[in-house]
Amino acid sequence: MYRMLIVDDEAIITDGLYEVFENLQHLELDLYKAYSGPEALQLCQRMRPDIVLSDIRMPEMDGLQLLERIRGMWPKCRVIFLTGHNEFSYIYTAIQYDSVGYLLKTEGYDRIIQVVEQTLADLESELKAEALLEQAEVRLGAARELLQRDYLHGIVKGLHHKEDISRKQFEELDIPLDADKPVLMMLGRLNSLPGGLSYSEKSHLLFSIRLIAEQYLSARARLAHVVVDNTDLVWLIQEQGEPDPQAGLEGGRQALRMFVTGNVELIQAACRESVGALISFALDDSPVQLDQVGERFSMLNMLVNYRIGQGSGMLLLDKHILERELQRPAQHPREMKHMRQSLLDRLADSLEHGHRDEFGRILSELTEGKNGTDMQHIPGQELYFSIALIYLSYLNRWNLVERAANAELNRLMQPGSHSSWADAVQYLASVGTMMFDLQHVEQERRAQTIIGSVQRHVQQHLDNPDELSLVRLAELVYFNPSYLSRLFKQETGLNLSDYINSSRMNKAMELLRSPDMKIQEVAEQVGYNSSANFTRSFRRYTQKTPQEYRAELSSSQERNGM
Known part of the structure; x- marks a missing residue:
């Protein structure tokens, strides 16, 4: 449902346009009206209009000034100006803006309806426009490093299902590993930090450690890294290029582990000398498939917590020392998995x-x-x-x-x-x-409570259209208007606008049972400004005019009385 605001300082034009569009229920418009620029601006601060249909020349604040203010709040809002014959200087200024149209007041309702319908179609198309997808792609590129970090964090924590770890996903996030091959995992933990470090200083320190490790390891290995719990650096490591056929698959893996092991001591020394950081490392003893990294991380995390002596600057290479200590033999690896x-x-x-x-x-x-x-x-x-x-x-x-x-x-x-x-x-x-x-x-229960509250408010305010707008009803229950509209349809099977209309008509039929109440009074009781507009809506709902309905009701009562 789109929201349209009609603005004109001549009440007869504003009310006339409001009634015309109120009767075009196929457009499903949530309608609002204002009789001046300042009043329109106040409405726009409460609701986000999709379309503003406005006179271009008004006292206090003309249409162009209103346009400037609306665009400051809601840049995507479409504006259609109603103009007079002698206002082409205003028109020239208006058409310099994107998504602004204009109509002559003399063109009549049919032309205005046509332009509004086309604007609604444009809004629908814009939601599906490829431009939005292109913008999303640009933003994805800017956020790729953040997404990569979150994705790798999920792998290390074992949060991803096996089907979520794929070559396609790695390529999209520019992760320099082969998703189909096992990785060697290394965990580094900061043992001590200079006092009083801020969050940004600590992040800079971890980044420096990452660069030092990559400087020593990137010659023979492909690396992906992620920071865990603000103190741990986890590296996922694969051999650079294809393995040596003469060494075989297992020989290549052993060679990679030996290469990493030989450089870890150098990385520790460089971190100590360059950035003053004392860091312990735990290196897995064998490669692991990516969907099992979470289980291995749990073991490495326990291993680096397994302090020997003061535990500073450790380099632990064999998790079997932990298994022996805990008396959990290696032939039962699933024991740890169940407690992950x-x-x-x-x-x-x-x-x-x-x-x-x-x-x-x-x-x-x-x-x-x-x-x-x-x-x-x-x-x-x-x-x-x-x-x-x-x-x-x-x-x-x-x-x-x-x-x-x-x-x-x-x-x-x-x-x-x-x-x-x-x-x-x-x-x-x-x-x-x-x-x-x-x-x-x-x-x-919560949904029914919300819907019941909305329905009660509608029944209590049928005489006041301002209280029945989608924005006003959404304010009452602290919902987004679009979500309230969807929820109401989901729970009741009716569009909210259809429910409001049927409630007004049912109340009108009840009031028409009183022969002393004038048609105009009935119209006002159910929120219509004019009896003519009420009659059109009533006929569309019952296929009878209010007078015909009252006459049939009277005849039926007389027959029953006989």
């Missing part, structure tokens, strides 16, 4: 955003492979409590605990109340289903 924080974060996000299918997939991935686990198993309990806390946090934030009474929430923090892991998983899945069902019920 990234999966738990994604589970919480999918619940918060209402993505039921994704939630089910992540919950299955977290809990799979543990059917033989008993409820005394400590890692199993840790996972159970992690999921249960996500549930409780959500229920508390949205005040849903009482509504979830049938879900036996007392069992949520008691893993021992379940006879087996399979029983616990089934319980967690059932609570998840219940929460999504509650989400749906709550969303519908």
